[in-house]
Amino acid sequence: MSRSFDAVVIGGGANGLVAATALGKSGLRVLLLEAAEALGGQSRLVEFAPGFRAAPLATDPGWLPPAVARATEIDSPARLSVEAPVTIAAAGEHLTLWRDTARAADAIRPLSHADAKRWPSFIARLRKLAGFLETLYRVPPPDVNAPAGELLSFIGLARRFRGLGREDMLEFLRTLPMSVWELLDDFFESGLLKAAVAPGGMVGVRQGPRSGGTGFALLHGLVGAEAGVARGRAPWRDGPEAFTRAAHEAALRAGVTVRTGAQVARIEVRDESVAGVVISTGETISTSRVLSTADAARTFLGWVDPVWLDPEFLHAVRNIRYRDSTAWVLYALAGLPEIPGLTPEALRGVITLTPSLKALEQAADCAKYGSMSERPHVEVTLPSLHFPGLAPEGKHVLVARVQHAPYRLGNGTAWDAAGRETLERAVTDAIAAVIPGFVGRVLHRTLLVPPDIEARFGLTAGAASHGEVALDQILFMRPVAGWARYATPIAGLYLGGAGAHPGPGVLGGPGWLAAQRLLGNRPVRAGESS
Numbered sequence: 001m002s003r004s005f006d007a008v009v010i011g012g013g014a015n016g017l018v019a020a021t022a023l024g025k026s027g028l029r030v031l032l033l034e035a036a037e038a039l040g041g042q043s044r045l046v047e048f049a050p051g052f053r054a055a056p057l058a059t060d061p062g063w064l065p066p067a068v069a070r071a072t073e074i075d076s077p078a079r080l081s082v083e084a085p086v087t088i089a090a091a092g093e094h095l096t097l098w099r100d101t102a103r104a105a106d107a108i109r110p111l112s113h114a115d116a117k118r119w120p121s122f123i124a125r126l127r128k129l130a131g132f133l134e135t136l137y138r139v140p141p142p143d144v145n146a147p148a149g150e151l152l153s154f155i156g157l158a159r160r161f162r163g164l165g166r167e168d169m170l171e172f173l174r175t176l177p178m179s180v181w182e183l184l185d186d187f188f189e190s191g192l193l194k195a196a197v198a199p200g201g202m203v204g205v206r207q208g209p210r211s212g213g214t215g216f217a218l219l220h221g222l223v224g225a226e227a228g229v230a231r232g233r234a235p236w237r238d239g240p241e242a243f244t245r246a247a248h249e250a251a252l253r254a255g256v257t258v259r260t261g262a263q264v265a266r267i268e269v270r271d272e273s274v275a276g277v278v279i280s281t282g283e284t285i286s287t288s289r290v291l292s293t294a295d296a297a298r299t300f301l302g303w304v305d306p307v308w309l310d311p312e313f314l315h316a317v318r319n320i321r322y323r324d325s326t327a328w329v330l331y332a333l334a335g336l337p338e339i340p341g342l343t344p345e346a347l348r349g350v351i352t353l354t355p356s357l358k359a360l361e362q363a364a365d366c367a368k369y370g371s372m373s374e375r376p377h378v379e380v381t382l383p384s385l386h387f388p389g390l391a392p393e394g395k396h397v398l399v400a401r402v403q404h405a406p407y408r409l410g411n412g413t414a415w416d417a418a419g420r421e422t423l424e425r426a427v428t429d430a431i432a433a434v435i436p437g438f439v440g441r442v443l444h445r446t447l448l449v450p451p452d453i454e455a456r457f458g459l460t461a462g463a464a465s466h467g468e469v470a471l472d473q474i475l476f477m478r479p480v481a482g483w484a485r486y487a488t489p490i491a492g493l494y495l496g497g498a499g500a501h502p503g504p505g506v507l508g509g510p511g512w513l514a515a516q517r518l519l520g521n522r523p524v525r526a527g528e529s530s
């Protein structure tokens with residue numbers, strides 16, 4: 001059977017839903033195909049034990065650019081207020097970095113008077129620099145080969161950049177390539193404080209805090225964050241799936257046909273142009289436009305016959321680094337854990353367990369050689385504190401995010417039962433070191449290593465980033481240099497997932513910009529849509 005649509009969007013995550021809505025609103029007949037039985041992509045809930053659920057890849061709900069919400073008429077979900085976004089609890093010490101800057105400074109003071117004094121200016125600087133990234137993330141990346149006319153959209157951006165002022169402009173350019181270690185050393189002396197902030201620069205990268213570019217990764221994770229916050233965005237008030245529900249409703253209002261349980265197997269190409277999509281049942285859907293929100297490797301190496309692609313382009317796609325090296329352990333708990341000295345309020349944010357920059361770096365060292373860390377960096381969240389419906393009454397869910405656990409071990413071997421057991425034990429030990437009686441409260445645990453994430457969420461090498469968030473893989477180099485503006489070497493095929501600019505964590509950012517490209521709309525000028 002063959003059916004026909006004006007456009008097919010592949011993937012029902014944040015970007016697929018936003019792209020399909022934008023295309024549907026423009027009057028196209030749009031079909032969205034999602035392989036899983038449920039929408040949401042990386043914010044999908046996983047039931048890992050009867051009655052216990054978690055969205056491990058979306059403990060930070062990300063930033064929904066207001067312009068995208070407005071243009072697609074998605075009812076932007078409300079956020080919870082989290083007063084204690086990040087706490088470090090390690091080696092018998094703890095420190096909570098409250099959202100209220102003065103309160104955070106009071107908490108820092110017993111560790112260092114000088115650091116307490118510097119905290120407000122540090123946090124204000126992070127906000128300002130992340131704010132500039134937000135501006136950059138509202139428009140397509142610069143096209144280095146573009147005619148002068150197209151570069152106009154960047155003139156506004158350059159003006160905004162100058163508006164930062166000389167000192168902040170230099171600080172922005174200096175911070176991006178810096179290591180988060182150097183950045184923190186510039187400001188602070190307390191090892192505990194530095195170790196609390198640094199993991200924000202390790203999300204979506206294989207490196208530890210000594211690596212160049214982790215300064216950029218820290219800022220990237222702060223786009224859209226509230227003032228005063230050193231780490232991440234507050235959860236949606238109505239649960240991890242609140243954005244998916246709102247975006248799904250908007251897609252339906254825009255007339256999009258949504259099919260779940262529909263796994264794309266091939267993109268049909270004729271005369272260098274898209275001709276249709278074949279799903280795993282053999283069904284063909286005719287269309288001349290496909291917008292894929294799966295990652296670039298999956299799209300080009302998995303679904304397109306290589307005869308249609310230039311070897312150089314294929315080579316560049318093969319060279320995209322997918323190596324987040326992140327694992328998760330999901331724990332079903334018999335009751336709410338307690339960390340001595342921490343208020344219940346502090347349990348509502350991220351709790352990071354690695355005591356020093358050196359220990360963070362050592363946790364990353366092994367991954368370079370393809371082995372898992374013996375003492376991995378572990379940070380935990382308790383989503384059932386915000387959303388009791390994620391666990392049976394009186395019980396709780398604890399999500400441990402673990403770095404570093406590479407996709408393949410050492411000499412290319414797969415994860416076996418012994419390797420899994422070793423990692424799981426190391427994580428449980430790290431948690432038990434700060435939560436007395438933790439092991440006795442565990443009813444069930446599920447370990448997800450990168451190959452599990454790949455199979456469950458359709459992500460190459462289990463990389464939630466769709467391509468590491470590194471300086472050579474952003475802007476006009478995302479997904480690959482020369483093809484960063486959503487169109488691809490195949491006419492009618494567009495890439496609009498997190499593997500395209502502006503990357504992961506910007507909900508609908510790449511999807512919306514890719515839809516504009518497909519529709520032939522001019523780029524939005526900086527500041528025009530804020």
Ligand SMILES: Cc1cc2nc3c(=O)[nH]c(=O)nc-3n(C[C@H](O)[C@H](O)[C@H](O)COP(=O)(O)OP(=O)(O)OC[C@H]3O[C@@H](n4cnc5c(N)ncnc54)[C@H](O)[C@@H]3O)c2cc1C
Nearest residue numbers: 011013014015035041042061062204264458465498504505
């Ligand atoms: C540094 C970093 C920061 C991040 N920050 C956040 C954050 O703050 N909040 C957050 O929620 N997430 C975050 N993420 C995770 C993620 O990048 C974002 O959620 C992002 O928005 C992903 O959306 P997407 O729609 O592009 O991709 P995905 O959510 O991966 O969706 C792609 C969809 O395609 C589907 N698919 C794959 N193969 C097929 C097939 N064969 N046929 C049909 N469908 C298929 C998949 O099932 C999936 O649903 C972050 C990741 C990193 C590394």
